[in-house]
Amino acid sequence: MNIDIKADDSPVTRADREVEAHLREMIAATYPDHGIIGEEHGSTGADREYVWILDPIDGTKAFITGRPLFGTLIGLLRDGRPILGVIDHPALNERWIGGLDYPTRFCGAPARTRVCATVENAILAATAPEMFVGKPAFEGLRQRVKLPVWGGDCFNYGLVASGHLDLAVEAGMAIYDYLPLVPVITAAGGVITDWRGQALGLDSGDEVLAAGDPALHQAAVAILKG
The missing domain is CATH 3.30.540.10 (Fructose-1,6-Bisphosphatase, subunit A, domain 1)
Incomplete structure (x- = not known):
């Protein structure tokens, strides 16, 4: 190869x-x-x-x-x-x-997301720790969830849509990494935005937060915003 x-x-x-x-x-x-x-x-x-x-x-x-x-x-x-x-x-x-x-x-x-309104009960997935170098807000969220797991790439977002994961969090992303995910998550009952809770679009930055439960999304945004 x-x-x-x-x-x-x-x-x-x-x-x-x-x-x-x-x-x-x-x-x-x-x-x-x-x-x-x-x-x-x-x-x-x-x-x-x-x-x-x-x-x-x-x-x-x-x-x-x-x-x-x-x-x-x-x-x-x-x-x-x-x-x-x-x-x-x-x-x-x-x-x-x-x-x-x-x-x-x-x-x-x-496919449908699952109910999980609190960070303390959430399972969080992220692809790799090196994504979050220089981003201490993520560590604050990771330490509060019930179970953090690494790996998965775009598969994590499908698992959020199907109710197997509660949160998928990434950084260092480009628009082709996350804009296709938006309809999949939202049409399954979830929410996907940047870390400040703003809708994702062509001018968005490199940070992505997907949550299966809208209440959990609000709680995660509050932590990531500091």
Whole structure:
């Protein structure tokens, strides 16, 4: 497997580039008036009414090392608002789809977040500790939850949507990492924002907080805001 290191020190493979190129070809053939923003091949028509957001392999490190939790993220924005999201895990043959007026489904069956209103009873997942270097607010949240776990990449957000996790928290993210997640989480009954509780959009920063229970989301935001 050929592995290159990008300017941000993240790995990229031939598969990353080819998957995105194929998705772009499919979108252009079916929706020629739509824009596309992708991790590997940049932006085309980002100012159009409809814009697709593509992360061909979210979790490239997992993909390289044979771990099955890598996934493909596909999102659709209308006037900058996420209206459709897909989290697809090809190695597991598992997929979440959710959107505006389309309740989230997992492998065809309804998916729903679970009730967990307090931080002290919550299970929190984050991909890696190094994401939070220089971000002490996260440590304050991690120390208060019932159970923190590491690893998972985009799989964590599917688990929030299906009620297996209560919180997914990340930093160092880009728009193609999180905008496809927004419809999946919200259409399953959860809330996903930045750490200050602001809606995620094209101009958002690199911090993401997803919660299955709206009350838990408010409590987590209060901790992260300090």
